[in-house]
Amino acid sequence: xxxxxxxxxxxxxxxxxxxxxxxxxxxxxxxxxxxxxxxxxxxxxxxxxxxxxxxxxxxxxxxxxxxxxxxxxxxxxxxxxxxxxxxxxxxxxxxxxxxxxxxxxxxxxxxxxxxxxxxxxxxxxxxxxxxxxxxxxxxxxxxxxxxxxxxxxxxxxxxxxxxxxxxxxxxxxxxxxxxxxxxxxxxxxxxxxxxxxxxxxxxxxxxxxxxxxxxxxxxxxxxxxxxxxxxxxxxxxxxxxxxxxxxxxxxxxxxxxxxxxxxxxxxxxxxxxxxxxxxxxxxxxxxxxxxxxxxxxxxxxxxxxxxxxxxxxxxxxxxxxxxxxxxx
Amino acid sequence: xxxxxxxxxxxxxxxxxxxxxxxxxxxxxxxxxxxxxxxxxxxxxxxxxxxxxxxxxxxxxxxxxxxxxxxxxxxxxxxxxxxxxxxxxxxxxxxxxxxxxxxxxxxxxxxxxxxxxxxxxxxxxxxxxxxxxxxxxxxxxxxxxxxxxxxxxxxxxxxxxxxxxxxxxxxxxxxxxxxxxxxxxxxxxxxxxxxxxxxxxxxxxxxxxxxxxxxxxxxxxxxxxxxxxxxxxxxxxxxxxxxxxxxxxxxxxxxxxxxxxxxxxxxxxxxxxxxxxxxxxxxxxxxxxxxxxxxxxxxxxxxxxxxxxxxxxxxxxxxxxxxxxxxx
Numbered sequence: 001x002x003x004x005x006x007x008x009x010x011x012x013x014x015x016x017x018x019x020x021x022x023x024x025x026x027x028x029x030x031x032x033x034x035x036x037x038x039x040x041x042x043x044x045x046x047x048x049x050x051x052x053x054x055x056x057x058x059x060x061x062x063x064x065x066x067x068x069x070x071x072x073x074x075x076x077x078x079x080x081x082x083x084x085x086x087x088x089x090x091x092x093x094x095x096x097x098x099x100x101x102x103x104x105x106x107x108x109x110x111x112x113x114x115x116x117x118x119x120x121x122x123x124x125x126x127x128x129x130x131x132x133x134x135x136x137x138x139x140x141x142x143x144x145x146x147x148x149x150x151x152x153x154x155x156x157x158x159x160x161x162x163x164x165x166x167x168x169x170x171x172x173x174x175x176x177x178x179x180x181x182x183x184x185x186x187x188x189x190x191x192x193x194x195x196x197x198x199x200x201x202x203x204x205x206x207x208x209x210x211x212x213x214x215x216x217x218x219x220x221x222x223x224x225x226x227x228x229x230x231x232x233x234x235x236x237x238x239x240x241x242x243x244x245x246x247x248x249x250x251x252x253x254x255x256x257x258x259x260x261x262x263x264x265x266x267x268x269x270x271x272x273x274x275x276x277x278x279x280x281x282x283x284x285x286x287x288x289x290x291x292x293x294x295x296x297x298x299x300x301x302x303x304x305x306x307x308x309x310x311x312x313x314x315x316x317x318x319x320x321x322x323x324x325x326x327x328x
Numbered sequence: 329x330x331x332x333x334x335x336x337x338x339x340x341x342x343x344x345x346x347x348x349x350x351x352x353x354x355x356x357x358x359x360x361x362x363x364x365x366x367x368x369x370x371x372x373x374x375x376x377x378x379x380x381x382x383x384x385x386x387x388x389x390x391x392x393x394x395x396x397x398x399x400x401x402x403x404x405x406x407x408x409x410x411x412x413x414x415x416x417x418x419x420x421x422x423x424x425x426x427x428x429x430x431x432x433x434x435x436x437x438x439x440x441x442x443x444x445x446x447x448x449x450x451x452x453x454x455x456x457x458x459x460x461x462x463x464x465x466x467x468x469x470x471x472x473x474x475x476x477x478x479x480x481x482x483x484x485x486x487x488x489x490x491x492x493x494x495x496x497x498x499x500x501x502x503x504x505x506x507x508x509x510x511x512x513x514x515x516x517x518x519x520x521x522x523x524x525x526x527x528x529x530x531x532x533x534x535x536x537x538x539x540x541x542x543x544x545x546x547x548x549x550x551x552x553x554x555x556x557x558x559x560x561x562x563x564x565x566x567x568x569x570x571x572x573x574x575x576x577x578x579x580x581x582x583x584x585x586x587x588x589x590x591x592x593x594x595x596x597x598x599x600x601x602x603x604x605x606x607x608x609x610x611x612x613x614x615x616x617x618x619x620x621x622x623x624x625x626x627x628x629x630x631x632x633x634x635x636x637x638x639x640x641x642x643x644x645x646x647x648x649x650x651x652x653x654x655x656x
Contacts (some may be wrong), residue, residue: 015638017587020588022591023589024468024469024587025468028513040588045589075461098655099652099656100649100652100653103652120656121489125656127462127466127597128536129656130462131599132655133640133641133643133644133651133655134455134643135456136644136655137619137643137644137645138455138612138613138616138643139612140352140353140607140645141338141352147639173371184602188409191520228381231462234534235484258610259345259348259349259352259605259608259611259612260348260605260608261348261351261373265603265604265608265609266604266608267598267601267602267603267604267605267608267612268600268601268602268603269455269599269601270598270599270600270601270602271459271598271599271600272596272597272598272599272600273595273596273597274512274595274596274598274600275593275595276593276595277587277593277595277596280587280593280595281466281593282596283587284466284467284587284595285466286334288465289468291465294362306642306651306652306656307640307656308639308644308651308656309639309640309641309648310639311636311637311638311639312458312461312462312465312553312635312636312637312640313461313636313637314640315461315462315466316461316464317465317468317634318463320426320637321407321552323427323461324427324428324431324634325427327457327460327461327464327636328424328427328448328453328457328634328635328638
């Protein structure tokens with residue numbers, strides 16, 4: 001069997017999880033990792049070679065799909081269009097407000113190069129986007145909700161770590177149980193930001209730091225914490241490493257809606273993820289969409305795509321016949 | 329706005345729910361209902377005209393999508409290919425074992441006629457099929473489970489009603505809570521038929537019928553009940569009508585899987601439906617896929633399709649731009 005030749009651009013959490021995930025997809029093989037760092041200083045877990053990111057263009061004939069594992073803030077806005085001119089790509093661009101802009105830039109390059117480039121894959125955006133769309137299309141008269149967690153938010157953990165006097169920190173986003181229950185019962189409540197999620201922080205202080213001041217600074221931080229009920233725990237580095245070393249996450253998309261001549265029947269659609277490793281799961285989704293990008297491109301398709309543009313059958317290793325026999 | 333002109337073939341539970349559902353989709357309009365019964369004897373809830381099923385061919389230019397609402401046992405195997413030669417169609421063919429055969433027959437006609445015909449839509453097959461496929465593609469190393477209920481099984485209710493001495497009956501399929509919980513915890517248990525679902529029956533007896541004999545006959549009925557723990561309650565017709573008049577249903581597709589170099593991270597994907605009206609929800613799914621059939625056909629696509637072949641974006645009334653702006 002001819003394997004799908006995968007390249008990984010960016011060797012952080014997601015890049016490493018993509019590398020590990022390839023072993024579970026026997027129709028794929030890893031060609032190499034591309035990094036801005038000194039390739040000589042990186043040893044990959046799989047032993048795959050490391051190349052300078054700037055020399056990726058030299059590998060055009062050797063890679064079927066480049067999986068872009070950089071950050072959404074500065075890496076992907078630049079690398080998305082750049083790599084779309086060279087390879088089929090998949091990225092997990094997750095700055096929701098800038099998706100249309102990112103799409104447009106990737107689209108220009110992908111169309112010109114005849115490549116399929118799937119942006120904003122992963123779980124949110126990604127699987128949650130798909131479920132928001134399916135649920136709304138099925139129940140036009142209804143209300144949709146997205147809850148995140150319980151899980152570690154990297155952005156919020158970083159925000160705490162930037163405070164002077166903080167040595168280390170981990171932040172959990174926690175959905176408010178009563179809000180989830182009301183939505184599941186189909187009550188279609190109006191929920192404020194504070195009513196939907198809580199934030200729980202575990203903080204390690206630098207020697208001599210002012211605990212009360214720092215707790216206040218966290219709780220009042222605009223955008224990140226001021227709109228939420230936030231709990232702050234101060235713990236030792238040992239406890240943080242021991243109890244909060246993982247990157248679990250998850251969440252749910254719930255839509256409740258009404259049908260019938262008099263809207264007399266209530267229905268609830270719920271999609272729920274419980275993830276022990278956010279980067280591993282994100283990488284697993286990216287790999288499934290890498291398969292789709294490869295196959296679509298082999299059929300002559302090109303252009304930027306999001307997850308909702310992809311016929312689900314393209315994600316599966318199974319043939320269409322086998323799917324009809326065993327999964328429908 | 330040009331509306332999608334819908335025809336309904338078969339005016340039973342599903343056909344009536346499709347009729348009611350059209351009002352929630354302002355890009356659709358109902359042209360008429362087609363029935364094998366005497367059209368003069370049918371009064372539609374919407375006031376839509378009723379035509380003889382045998383004269384559907386005369387309406388070829390007036391209907392964009394015909395929604396086939398007959399039964400899977402004898403109606404759809406015949407009507408599927410027949411209507412595929414005339415219209416874009418959507419059906420809810422749900423005899424899982426015969427889907428490949430049904431697909432092949434519809435495919436021949438749909439390709440020849442240049443129509444898009446989506447078979448086996450609804451929730452299972454349909455939305456559950458989609459979720460089985462997505463979840464397996466994302467977590468290749470894992471186990472998938474489908475639980476149905478709590479909900480009314482029409483087939484099992486009918487089977488009880490066919491017993492001599494039974495006047496009326498309703499059967500609920502109930503997932504075993506411990507089994508669902510073990511699957512949700514990612515334990516990937518091996519479950520027998522008996523361990524997954526229970527059956528609860530509410531039976532109204534004819535005057536003078538032998539209660540014990542009938543309870544025994546239900547519990548030992550092969551295929552339907554003998555492999556399950558079954559509870560039988562004998563009640564009055566009044567109580568049956570009052571307490572068990574609805575057609576609720578639902579269920580879940582759950583996949584748990586492992587990721588990481590040493591399969592060290594557990595993940596669970598769960599898709600759950602809670603439906604007050606099985607036919608209403610099924611009809612709502614059929615209508616969303618009718619939109620997709622119409623749009624795909626306008627783009628020159630033809631042939632038989634299942635839900636996994638359809639790019640999700642085709643189900644939504646929103647434009648691709650709007651979806652990228654608001655739902656991804």
